[in-house]
Amino acid sequence: QVQPQQWGAGLLKPSETLSLTCAVYGGSFSGYYWSWIRQPPGKGLEWIGEINHSGSINYNPSLKSRVTMSVDSSKSQFSLKVTSVTAADTAVYYCARGRGRENIFDIWGQGTTVTVSS
Amino acid sequence: QSVLTQPPSVSGAPGQRVTISCTGSNSNIGTGYDVHWYQQLPGTAPKLLIYDNTNRPSGVPERFSGSRSGTSASLAITGLQAEDEADYYCQSYDSSPSAHVVFGGGTKLTVL
Numbered sequence A: 001q002v003q004p005q006q007w008g009a010g011l012l013k014p015s016e017t018l019s020l021t022c023a024v025y026g027g028s029f030s031g032y033y034w035s036w037i038r039q040p041p042g043k044g045l046e047w048i049g050e051i052n053h054s055g056s057i058n059y060n061p062s063l064k065s066r067v068t069m070s071v072d073s074s075k076s077q078f079s080l081k082v083t084s085v086t087a088a089d090t091a092v093y094y095c096a097r098g099r100g101r102e103n104i105f106d107i108w109g110q111g112t113t114v115t116v117s118s
Numbered sequence B: 001q002s003v004l005t006q007p008p009s010v011s012g013a014p015g016q017r018v019t020i021s022c023t024g025s026n027s028n029i030g031t032g033y034d035v036h037w038y039q040q041l042p043g044t045a046p047k048l049l050i051y052d053n054t055n056r057p058s059g060v061p062e063r064f065s066g067s068r069s070g071t072s073a074s075l076a077i078t079g080l081q082a083e084d085e086a087d088y089y090c091q092s093y094d095s096s097p098s099a100h101v102v103f104g105g106g107t108k109l110t111v112l
Helices: none
Strands: A003-008 A018-025 A033-039 A046-052 A057-059 A067-072 A077-082 A091-099 A104-108 A112-116 B009-012 B018-023 B036-040 B047-050 B064-069 B072-077 B086-094 B100-103 B107-111
Touching: A003 A091, A003 A104, A003 A112, A018 A033, A018 A091, A018 A112, A046 A067, A046 A077, A046 A091, A046 B100, A057 A067, A077 A091, A104 B036, A104 B047, B009 B018, B018 B086, B018 B107, B047 B064, B072 B086
Parallel strands: B009 B107
Antiparallel strands: A003 A018, A018 A077, A033 A046, A033 A091, A046 A057, A067 A077, A091 A104, A091 A112, B018 B072, B036 B047, B036 B086, B064 B072, B086 B100, B086 B107
16 A cells, blocks of 8 residues: 655744655555645645656746755655745645546645744 | 636535536646546545546545536535535646646535
């Protein structure tokens, strides 16, 4: 049973860099794209970007300038960095497996709450 | 503002049928991109409910069904149950300015 486990700092100050990692246990890491998706408090889902095992990346055009994703296939892990965070980046961040041509998100991590506050 | 438009809320009594619409445009659903639906219970991660417009993953009751036509898609829930009370999101792709994943704004389903 594939199970993503995610972690990272939960409290940041404005202008700092958000950093999260997701490790995939119990199943195949290659052959899929892995995404980060966030959800601000009381709001909807926003796709941040995706990466595969060989480092091929696609970002949401609206966030591209501040986002960097990376992968360590030897550990079945991938990471997210968001620079210059503001209160608008406060959200629950999920990692998720995307399968198929149009990213069917069939497996999700447990979510990490990130709060940006001075 | 979400690229895919959903009603903020819908409601129905137990046993009734409700539908949730997901309206897009010619740069997403209208282009032929498939639509997927997720159910999110309070405090939990979203769960895949319908994929590729009409397909149910293993374990999802037949009460849930999806359809797509033109620039829109719909999720129907029949025989409404109390445990169906949740937020529902549609998801597809948008081709502008480059291909990327988009979600609807979400619909809160209340079981009366």
